[in-house]
Amino acid sequence: MNYYIGVDVGTGSARAALFDENGKLLKIATNVIKTFNYLSDYYEQSSDDIWNSVKKVVKEVVGEISNEYIKGIGFDATCSLVLLDDAGKPVTASLTGDDERNIILWMDHRAEMEASIINQMNHEVLKFVGGKISLEMEIPKIMWLKKNLPDTFKRVKLYFDLPDFLTWKATGSESRSLCSLVCKWNYNANEFGINGWNEDYLTKIGLSCLKENNWKKIGNIVKAPGEPIENGLTALAAAEFGLKEGTPVGTSIIDAHAGGLGMIGISSKDNPKISKLFSSRLSLICGTSTCHMAVSSKPIFVNGIWGPYWGAMIPQYYLNEGGQSTTGKLIDHIINNHPATIEINKKINNTNIHIQEYLTNLLINYANDKNINDISYLTNDIHIWPDFHGNRSPLADPNLQGMICGLTLNNDEYNLAIIYLATLQSIIYGTKHIFNYLNNNGYDIKTILICGGLSKNFLFCKIHADAIGVPVLIPDNCESVLLGSAILGACASKKFDNIDNAIFNMSGNANVIEPDKKINQYHEKKYKVFLKMVQDQKEYKKIMNENI
Template identity: 50%
Template sequence: MSSNSSPVYLVGVDVGTGSARAALVTGKGEVLQTCVKPIQTWNTQPNYYEQSSDDIWSAVCECVKNVTSGYAKEQIKGIGFDATCSLVVLDGQMQPLTVCPSSKDNQRNVILWMDHRAEEEARFINATHHQMLNYVGGSISLEMEVPKLLWLKRNMHDAVWTKVGAFYDLPDYLTFRATGADCRSICSAVCKWNYDAEDRCWSEDFLKTIGLVDDLRVDNWRLIGTHVANPGAAIDGGLSRQAAQELGLNPGTAVASSMIDAHAGALALLGCEGPPGRAGDGGSLTSKMAIICGTSSCHMSLTKRPVLAPGIWGPYKHAIIPDLYLNEAGQSTTGVLIDYMLQTHPCYDQLLKEHGGSNGKIYAFLNTFLDELAKKQGESSVHRLTIDLHIWPDFHGNRSPLADPNLKGMISGLTMTKDVQNLALIYLALMQALAYGTRHILQVLEASGREPITSILLCGGLSKNSLFVQTHADICSVPVLLPTEPEAVLLGSAMMGAYAAGLYDSLELAASGMGGSAMVVKPDLSDSTRDYHERKYRVFQRMYLDQRGYERIMKG
């Protein structure tokens, strides 16, 4: 990092599923200020989730003004943006254009990442077996943008398709609002839009095969992007005058090409190291897996050579670090599923009253309750409490490695009991099931030729849950690293801002220079614990096969 007598700061912006956030960060990665503002989501029919780009930008501006208040504008050198991989639709005047078939409200112009309306379109695309699908594990997800584009063409042709001026991935929309420049990040383009990263171009053959090429290639691909930059690259001109006024910053402040939120978190995590000289300190960049675990979970790992793994997205070249390949897996519901299981249990209201109206406090209570229950029952490990209770966690489909949005959740071992102990055991079994899902992802990656993962790095809300963390370490048999700076996603965006501002010579150097250190949680590698999880993992795998068998029976 370049030396300077006066302090310099970066701003990181993160737009998640339910809120916009900003952080003020030093050039060495210390987060000084954070602010969060909620954003609105419409869910007026099953599987349809919509947001407003104006509402999102307003929340972003409020957050940035909040965290930079009291600091000299000239000391704020760069800003980076990340967001969910949601689809933003604008009209010919670059104003919001509705994506809601039941409303003419143009404020509802964002199809949220978790929207599942494009199931038929994803099925149609997958039936082509086009070679570009090899880069998404052989099967495109209905959560990606191309199925959603096809849905809009088929279902809102007159209302949207004929009037559209631009389609953006939400992270790129934020840099557009910040600069006025039509710059797309290869992170979004390759990971969610089926962009060809090897040849750095849109695949005309793929888009022709699915019936979109004639619509999208007009004016040199103006609707979906003509200029595609690496993450963190400085966008020409920096912050526009209008955006500078809205954000409370100086015009010309460096603006970085964006990342998807999970990828920004992965950047920060992969730059993080454990204590010096300690076993399990994270190893090389390509031996780590970063898991960003919030509403859903994203599993990110980098390789020097491309790895094609069934049901797992990638290899995506340049998506995080130039010239490295990203494999991206995930679980569609994690934090939201844990909340669902808690909130639908008969004793939830009782626990809510007893623990101050906070789900987080309930989880802390359940963790302690389970430890005490294990001791009371003479068990050497809390995990043994679920010997006859098993969960398959795909209540909202499977993102990886089975890539099936129609899979359902399963529970085996229910009784008539509805007390706190019953909830605690279901909660534990779900934690185990989510970790078995991660183990399944690791297993498929390594079977596809990936070098073994030697450590997992966690960030997001679930990284604060000690049971979730230890369960992942035990079931995956590797150390889990927890960064001392918990705001990894915001930090990742600030790293991009630092690189764009010229504080570091590469994004990788920004990550290592700002990534900080981590606490190491070691796995229980005792024979008894490993044997127990081996047996439960076999049950986990059998539950999937059973569900498939039930489908075959019922379909005749």
């Protein structure tokens, strides 16, 4: 039996997993990574800390297995900006001057002004990011460095997206992934092979210096996800991992895109009639944030939705990417800041019950006591707009804020349960917002796929089906992101003829949640309130900005 390793560096941890050639998860290891958050909206990490964590988790999953049976390894990570000098050493991205803090995390919002400057230019490259660049992308952050940390800007000789940093450490290759460059760096790519950096764009925003040495700082060798990287693992990386020198390494991918890759080919055991056509599926990858992946054979432009990105997730397909910032973090925020949480945590201490499971059980029992047919009806009088950290899609407005309507003086555990439910619904209506934008602009999405932490929350998945009105598929393999990275390793090893075959052979099966049409009308009313809330927020801001 051949084995493949997937490595995932998320916001809070590095993980590795061992899969067999059929996509079966055999072993997983996790190690926490550090984040520095010394100022509001400033989030930094250390590439040394991350690489040390990666070494630890890979070595752990290799364990006692003979390395001759491990045929490939793939990497994914958050789309965070890594700064290195001419010796490959960290260069500070921090106002503290600490070189250890050489990564600007994806969720860092320091480059708001730079993103605004780019968006005011209305350059042609912006049509590939839904009309507006996000301050979470890499080019605005490099602009910020040039203005605010000029010594850093002079010292940096290599800029990497974090997934590409991992393959560089593993192989010594400075090649970049098409996934990272087209999605987060405004790199041009299309089905006709007209690929490259847009010199006019970079000159107009003051970054023409990046052209030096044939774009060496930001990448001049670009490979498709899963394409093998030169000679595979270096002797040093192989020794650090407990693997053989030369083990094939697949070109990397962004973490959310790895989840889409690992999930898009799943089969339905309960309803085999559900289409397996890639373009009919919307993949939700749920972690600290939620990313929405849709692919098509032809470019589809959607205002407020990133893309179309050629070959960013699956070769020969365009990708559109929607997203909701900090959804997982929002749920934690709502729960952790409610007065009832302390007592609930005391109750469930030393049990296997998660607080979200406890709240769900409360809702079920409360609805039964009141003879309410569906717990979603419990939020009739409470409504939430979930953009506590701005809106990524489809409104592309980082200045939007969260809203809650319907608060009372009640602060018991039932009150928390209902606010928690309303929070879930608001996140789901955000997905419905993105879903509708995609379908109104050329997609014909018929199914939602969900992976990540929230895929284990049945309530979250069930309301998606009910509110949007389409089946929801939950992979049997709950680690779709890691599987996506392992698929990259399998492709690099030449186990499969192409990435499509790797997807279908390794993705596995899924359970299906069918929509309940009886409650759809209720969700439509809630969704109408949801859309009205953001209009009200904009109206309030307009009033407050008026001259008196």
